[in-house]
Every structure is written in C-alpha cells, then in structure tokens.
Amino acid sequence: MFELDLTICMFSCGFCKPRFGRTGIYKAYLFGSPTIIVTTPETCRPILMDDAQFKQGWPKSTSLLMGRKSFLGLSEEEHKRLRRLTAAPISGQKALSMYHEFMKDVIVSSLDELSKAEKPVELLTEIRKITFQIIMHIFLSCESNPGPLIETMEKEYANLNCGLRAMAINLPGFAYYKALQARKNLVKILEDVIDGRKARKENNMIVEDKTDMVDLLMDVEDENGHKLENEQIIDVILMYLNAGHESTAHATLWATLFLHENPHYLQKAKAEQEEILLKRTAIEEGLSIKEIKKMEYLSKVIDETLRVVNISLFTCREAITDVSIGGYTIPKGWKVLIWFRGIHLDPQCYHNPNDFNPSRWNECKPKKGSFIPFGTGSRLCPGSDLTKLELSTFLHYFLLNYEVERVNPSSSIRYLPHTRPKDNCLAKLHKLPQLKDNN
Numbered sequence: 001m002f003e004l005d006l007t008i009c010m011f012s013c014g015f016c017k018p019r020f021g022r023t024g025i026y027k028a029y030l031f032g033s034p035t036i037i038v039t040t041p042e043t044c045r046p047i048l049m050d051d052a053q054f055k056q057g058w059p060k061s062t063s064l065l066m067g068r069k070s071f072l073g074l075s076e077e078e079h080k081r082l083r084r085l086t087a088a089p090i091s092g093q094k095a096l097s098m099y100h101e102f103m104k105d106v107i108v109s110s111l112d113e114l115s116k117a118e119k120p121v122e123l124l125t126e127i128r129k130i131t132f133q134i135i136m137h138i139f140l141s142c143e144s145n146p147g148p149l150i151e152t153m154e155k156e157y158a159n160l161n162c163g164l165r166a167m168a169i170n171l172p173g174f175a176y177y178k179a180l181q182a183r184k185n186l187v188k189i190l191e192d193v194i195d196g197r198k199a200r201k202e203n204n205m206i207v208e209d210k211t212d213m214v215d216l217l218m219d220v221e222d223e224n225g226h227k228l229e230n231e232q233i234i235d236v237i238l239m240y241l242n243a244g245h246e247s248t249a250h251a252t253l254w255a256t257l258f259l260h261e262n263p264h265y266l267q268k269a270k271a272e273q274e275e276i277l278l279k280r281t282a283i284e285e286g287l288s289i290k291e292i293k294k295m296e297y298l299s300k301v302i303d304e305t306l307r308v309v310n311i312s313l314f315t316c317r318e319a320i321t322d323v324s325i326g327g328y329t330i331p332k333g334w335k336v337l338i339w340f341r342g343i344h345l346d347p348q349c350y351h352n353p354n355d356f357n358p359s360r361w362n363e364c365k366p367k368k369g370s371f372i373p374f375g376t377g378s379r380l381c382p383g384s385d386l387t388k389l390e391l392s393t394f395l396h397y398f399l400l401n402y403e404v405e406r407v408n409p410s411s412s413i414r415y416l417p418h419t420r421p422k423d424n425c426l427a428k429l430h431k432l433p434q435l436k437d438n439n
C-alpha cells in the first residue's frame with residue numbers, strides 16, 4: 001500500500017505533524033510528473049548514494065536546455081568516463097594552481113575597475129562576469145580574452161539560466177523560449193570553436209602550446225579508438241561553463257553581503273586576512289594557495305554561506321524500481337526532488353538555522369548527510385575545490401581593500417533560478433586605505 005504524508009505538511013500548518021511525525025517525505029505533482037519531495041538527511045542521502053535504484057530525473061525541459069549528451073542524459077558508463085576525464089583538471093591543489101595567477105589578476109583588476117565606476121553597479125552581474133572569465137580560461141583558454149565573444153556568451157548564459165527552472169512554455173516572451181534561443185546561439189558558438197580547432201589541427205597550424213578542456217575532449221578516444229562527436233563535446237562544455245560560473249558568482253555575492261551585514265563577523269574575517277598579509281615576506285608575490293589553506297575562519301564563512309543560501313536549491317532523480325525509503329514506497333517511474341534547503345535549514349541539525357553564524361562551525365560536526373551543498377555520491381559536484389578557491393581569493397582581496405555600500409539595502413529576495421537580491425545588489429564599491437601592497 002502506497003502512503004505518504006500530505007503536501008500540506010510543507011506549509012507547516014501543524015495539522016499533520018502529530019499524526020505522521022517527522023518523515024521528511026512529501027508528495028506533489030511537479031513539472032508534469034508525480035513527484036516525491038525529500039527534505040531530511042535521513043531521506044536525501046540514501047537516494048543520492050543509490051545509483052542502482054535511482055537515475056537522473058530532471059524534467060525533460062531542463063535536459064533539453066542542457067543537452068542530450070550533457071551529464072544529465074548520459075549512460076552510467078559514459079558518465080563515469082567523461083566525468084573522470086573532466087573533473088581531474090579542476091580538482092585538487094596541483095591542478096588548480098595552474099589557474100590561480102589568472103584568477104587573481106581577473107579579480108584584482110575587476111575590483112579596481114568597479115571601485116572607479118561613477119554610478120552604482122549591479123554587484124551580482126559584475127561578479128558573474130568575473131567568474132565567467134575564469135571558467136572560460138579553464139575550458140576555452142584561446143577564446144577567453146575579454147571582448148565581444150565572451151560578452152555575448154555571458155549574456156546568452158544569463159538567459160539560458162533563467163529558463164532552467166522556469167515553466168516550459170515555448171512561446172515568445174517566456175523565459176523558457178528565450179533560454180532555448182540562448183542554447184541555440186551558444187551551440188553555434190561552440191561548434192565554430194571546435195570546427196576552427198579541427199581545421200587548424202589538420203593543417204598543422206596549432207601555435208599555442210597551451211591546451212584546455214576542449215582540446216582534452218577532442219583528443220579523447222574510447223577503447224575502440226572512437227573520438228567523441230561534436231555534439232557530445234559541446235553539451236559537456238556547455239554544461240560545465242554554466243555550472244562553473246553561475247553558482248560561484250551567487251555564492252561570492254552572498255558571502256560578501258553576509259559579512260557586510262554582520263560587522264562582528266566581518267571584523268573577524270578581515271583580521272584573519274590582515275594577519276596573512278602581514279606575515280607575507282617581501283619576496284612572496286600576492287596570495288598563495290598555501291595561505292588560503294590557513295584561512296580557518298574564512299573557510300567557516302564559506303561553509304556557512306553555502307548552508308544558509310543553498311545556491312543549489314534542489315536536484316532531481318527518478319526511481320528505476322519501487323524503492324522503500326523511510327518506511328514508504330516510492331513507485332517506479334516517479335520523480336524524486338531532493339530539497340537541499342530542507343536539510344541545511346533543519347532546526348534538528350542546526351540551532352537557529354536561518355541565522356548566518358560562521359562560529360557555529362567551531363563545534364558543529366554535522367551528522368552524515370546534513371551538510372551537502374555540493375551533493376554527494378557519484379554526482380558530487382566536481383567544481384567544489386574550484387568554487388572554494390575562487391571564493392577565498394575574491395574575499396581575500398575584497399576584505400583587505402574594499403567596502404560595499406548598497407543602494408537598496410532592504411531589496412527583496414528572488415529565489416529562482418538562484419537566490420539573489422531583486423536588484424542584483426546595486427551598490428558602490430569604496431576603496432579602503434591600503435594596509436600593505438597586496439597585488
């Protein structure tokens with residue numbers, strides 16, 4: 001017998017609680033499919049860890065935007081192979097140190113430029129440009145110089161993103177329609193890039209000795225010596241470029257804002273950065289990854305930001321067979337929505353969960369599955385190290401050199417496609433007196 005507690009529990013009316021207790025399981029009808037929503041560590045983690053009974057379950061409209069051959073649509077085996085190949089260059093200290101100089105240059109020069117702007121700027125839009133430039137450098141290094149191409153792509157991505165969680169109405173004027181157009185334009189740009197590189201290779205015209213993720217994917221062969229088709233390379237790159245800049249930009253903005261709104265924590269975070277700067281010897285140039293590893297407090301600020309904001313609000317799976325979770329049966333073919341926000345704002349896991357309090361991580365040892373901003377299991381985010389490096393680098397330079405002044409400090413919040421201030425954080429950046437040369 002299939003039985004679940006009712007959707008009304010989600011609205012905390014109190015009616016269902018005594019009858020059903022805490023199950024963290026709700027039933028709904030979402031994106032045209034019967035769906036189970038799971039919201040607690042006890043229900044979410046087993047599902048994310050179980051590839052035998054659950055497969056990817058994003059709505060068809062989302063998969064169409066990300067591409068049939070992106071990680072959302074691949075067979076398990078193909079996913080494993082491409083994931084191994086693409087995750088390695090963006091994971092771990094050694095791989096990431098290759099990009100750190102570029103990252104620092106972009107952050108330092110962009111912040112400097114923003115502080116000179118006469119009018120207030122949309123901080124989120126500007127940070128998104130920074131994170132996009134960095135991800136382009138990693139994935140498409142030859143095309144990553146500032147200019148019309150990168151600007152066009154960044155704008156297309158903003159449209160693509162707005163469609164990812166929108167109603168799938170393919171009519172002019174609707175977000176989903178715009179997103180499909182954006183995908184078409186991005187695919188065309190990437191096709192031209194790949195064709196150009198293939199032509200240059202055939203004519204032995206490769207002059208650069210640097211390689212990027214596109215080259216890596218163009219060279220890869222399976223056990224039968226078959227190369228990837230263009231469609232596959234494009235969908236994987238398109239997915240990485242999107243995942244690799246939007247979430248990091250939002251996380252960076254929120255960490256900056258939370259510190260700005262909490263002077264006590266701001267002071268602590270700043271003091272740690274000042275100490276790092278003062279310890280730096282004259283021969284050491286700029287921030288190093290070794291220094292970042294010592295930023296204990298900043299690391300708590302980052303974790304707390306990810307917990308409170310929930311940049312990735314949810315992910316989706318589909319039951320391959322009837323599955324029993326928490327005493328209930330999820331029928332074969334039903335979608336499952338894993339609600340990260342429910343886990344990270346659960347009062348049974350976190351005291352005063354809505355409060356931003358980096359110091360909670362002094363003692364807090366989260367129980368299994370209660371802190372998973374990057375997911376868990378075989379689909380664990382491959383970009384977590386890169387995200388933390390970008391965030392730490394941005395905050396280092398920001399805290400030491402700048403102060404933010406918002407135009408609408410009480411701007412309301414929008415939750416889709418990502419949590420953000422409605423005005424994209426319209427603000428002025430003010431340069432602070434220098435403690436010591438820090439570039």
Ligand code: HEM
Nearest residue numbers: 071243244247248251311312315373374375379381383387
């Ligand atoms: C604040 C930053 C980020 C957050 C919160 C985040 C969150 C997540 C989560 C929760 C998942 C798992 C989804 C699932 O289980 O279905 C995921 C997957 C993924 N993320 Fe991230 N991510 C971030 C940054 C990045 C970056 C910087 C990159 C790339 C450079 C990236 C690339 C990906 C990819 C490719 C996947 C799919 C993995 C797979 O299916 O094997 N993410 N991310």
